[in-house]
Amino acid sequence: MTIGGPRGGGQPRLQMPCLGKMERMIVSMQDPDMGIKMRNQRLLITVIPHAMTGNDIVEWLIQKYGISEEESLHLGNLIVRHGYIYPLRDPRSLVLRADESPYRFQTPYFWTSTKWPATELDYAIYLAKKNIRKQGELIEHEKDNYNLLHKRINHTWDFVVMQAREQLRAAKQRRKGDRIVIDCQEQAYWLVNRPPPGAPNVLEQGPERRNCHTTRVQLNMDYYKREIEYCRKAMARTRVKSSICLEGYLKFNEQYVPHDPIMSGCLPSNPWITDDTTYWAMNAPTVTTPTKLRVERWGFNFSELLMDPLGRTQLLEFLKKEFSAENLSFWEACEELRYGEQSHINEIVDSIYQQFLAPGATRWVNIDSKTMERTLEGIKTPHRYVMDDAQMHIYMLMKKDSYPRFLKSELYRNLLAEAVIPPETKKRVFPFMRKQRHSSPSPALLLPAGDTEAKGEEKSRSPAAVPEEES
Amino acid sequence: MCDQTFLAIVFGPCDKCSNEKPLRAVYIKSEQLSYCSLCVEMMATEGLHENETLASLKNEAESLKGKLEEERAKLHDVELHQVAERVEALGQFVMKTRRTLKGHGNKVLCMDWCKDKRRIVSSSQDGKVIVWDSFTTNKEHAVTMPCTWVMACAYAPSGCAIACGGLDNKCSVYPLTFDKNENMAAKKKSVAMHTNYLSACSFTNSDMQILTASGDGTCALWDVESGQLLQSFHGHGADVLCLDLAPSETGNTFVSGGCDKKAMVWDMRSGQCIQSFETHDSDINSVRYYPSGDAFASGSDDATCRLYDLRADREVAIYSKESIIFGASSVDFSLSGRLLFAGYNDYTINVWDVLKGSRVSILFGHENRVSTLRVSPDGTAFCSGSWDHTLRIWA
Secondary structure (H helix, E strand, O other): OOEOOOOOOOOOOEOOHHHHHHHHHHHHHOOOOOOOOOEEEEEOOEEEEEEEEHHHHHHHHHHHHOOOHHHHHHHHHHHHHOOOEEEOOOOOOOOOOOOOOEEEEOOHHHOOOOOOOOOHHHHHHHHHHHHHHOOOOOOHHHHHHHHHHHHHOHHHHHHHHHHHHHHHHHHHOOOHHHHHHHHHHHHHHHHHHOOOOOOOOOOOOOOOOOOOOOOOOOOOHHHHHHHHHHHHHHHHOOOOOHHHHHHHHHHHHHHHHHHOHHHHOOOOOOHHHHOOOHHHHHOOOOOOOOEHHHHHHOOOOHHHHHHOHHHHHHHHHHHHHOOOHHHHHHHHHHHHHHOOOHHHHHHHHHHHHHHHHOOOOOOOOOOOHHHHHHHHHHHOOOOOOOOHHHHHHHHHHHHHHHHHHHHHOHHHHHHHHHOEOOOOOOOOOOOOOOOOOOOOOOHHHOOOOOOHHHHHHHHHHOOOOOOOOOO | OOOOOOOOOEEEEOOOOOOEEEEEEEEEOOEEEEEEHHHHHHHHHHOOOHHHHHHHHHHHHHHHHHHHHHHHHHOOOOOHHHHHHHOOOOOOOOOOEEEEEEOOOOOEEEEEEOOOOOEEEEEEOOOEEEEEEOOOOEEEEEEEOOOOOOOEEEEOOOOOEEEEEOOOOEEEEEEOOOOOOOOHHHHOEEEEEOOOOEEEEEEOOOOOEEEEEEOOOEEEEEEOOOOOEEEEEEOOOOOEEEEEEOOOOOOOEEEEEEOOOOEEEEEOOOOOEEEEEOOOOOOEEEEEEOOOOOEEEEEEOOOOEEEEEOOOOEEEEEEOOOOOOOOEEEEEEOOOOOEEEEEEOOOOEEEEEOOOOOEEEEEOOOOOOEEEEEEOOOOOOEEEEEOOOEEEEEO
């Protein structure tokens, strides 16, 4: 969604859907019945009509959206910073104060969405007006800009000065109140479009999107044919009833919430809160005694057991007892193929074949004949996914067969019994005394053997480091 | 005797059926052809002009889309928040900034966690990429990219390398070295080449493959060592802004979101789009899978976050509030998937109850847009990066 529509000459587009929403908010704020009650505000000796206080704005937002005062002040501030409401008393700073400071709604003529981008010519006229009206009224950055513009659009300078003089002359004929209002409106507009250095630029966007025209999708016959084909395939797909899917979330939630440190805390304590890294030490990839929560989690599903390095080691132990350890090794080798380097594919496929699939192989895996046939055929032209079928078959075998037995096994039950529940860290007596935060060795230092230089570096790298202790 | 006008009839081979017959002049696209009367009759009934076929295809596509929506709606028998009534409401929620990482001289655009649960890599507008031990707030490595707006960065699963890219249209991999004599930039590997900016990148299960998303409307899978393109994914109608790999046990799919308001699920092996969702009103800035892999959340410039279920094949929840009018730039789930953290362009982070659909909390602290947000690998905290040049760790 773009505001302002396309402009000629490939000018950048303002991509801010929030502006439209802000404008709707502004309009409802000015609603005669439900909007903010506006009244005349006194500015020194002049009376400005249709104004409101900062407090009014904050209160209205709280009422309308049911939000807290902090959020309301934050939102109000953003509205002011985008120039939709401007302060009367301190017009140089676009800030919302939740007190009796007077504010007014910006005229739609100066809305960010209507008058974007701000033109150099307009800015030059504005600065010229300021300069003419009172010598030395221009502040530092405005002086710099003025000089820059004078150089850049010198050829139109006569026009600029003439326009400035005309506008000033016309302004003198207005009432003082109107003059003040128009000045504030203009100033707010320029604060948004030419923010002083150091002030945040609310109109700043990231790199332009949708600027690559070579890949623009052509709405031709091919496009629609693809859409039709996609729809047909999608219609044929099996869908699951919402009630069943959503039930799944509830189950997942129930299982995992006790394991979610943000929801349920973690024992002994969350390292980020107490600066104590015991939690990480106790849950390191390989420890002698895993925690109870961790061992319980291996029982949730096969993937949890397999993806935990410690769990996988235990699984291997169990499979060895059942004489089916080659299944796990095969699966690991297939993973290495799938995620390995492109140049090693032939090598890895051959190694897998020799170890696991060749007749008489030392660690022959038991795959059904059809899959074996397909795989052996595929090996002739090896590629990354050639073992997918076989790998899936073995994975399912482990999942449906070995895994349930693992959960019932003595091995697993012992693990559960011996697992530790760390005691909660006692709250420190002097909570404001921060515990020293120790560094840990970077994983990048654990280079393959032969890089002993790097290990030597480690000692000099982190002098205050306390090596992580495994319990 | 009256004047009689004679019609000259040409006899000859018909331009269409080649039979020798009396011919009539027929005009197709300003070209004159000679058809026999039978062919003229047939043509009149078939309506074969290319423009007409295009229109009929378009109509067919539209009507099929409508039917697809009907099919999807048929199985939608209950709403998520109704089902979630049985779930206990969340209690008081307190999260504070526990660390503030200062050191970037410009807007922070992207960050990623290392698997060791405490290190992170972050990238910024001025081309700087920094690796931090966020627990101690020490900087461990720094690289200056030759381009500005480094919008994507990722930590390798081994912790030994990082990948990053942006306006240079490339994704480069830097091995992390502690050798003071070695310049990290020297060992840099240029892996991906796109024709427009790089918006997102992620390693797969190993250090040797990278998945990228680009402003040129495509995603691509690359072999890191050789830089070879393994698979490309075409289908988005505009810039692709984000991607996330599925946590499923068979690890074959990923989801991407783009400026065409679509979120698309892809099969990594075949390059085909498996599912596509189009319910947002504006650019999708961020997509993230629900921890079970059965759903994913998206954050968009239309100020809403939405949850899409893959098995039900539809949107199942919208997380929005009237007072939130700025776009969501980045989303992530807590470990259990009960909470959805979303960073917004109004400098705040909103925390949503995924099941009940309500907002749990709003976190203030950043002084400019929140551009990136990720939960740590063990779920103990999350990190947010902002245009205010800082990163914050919340717990």
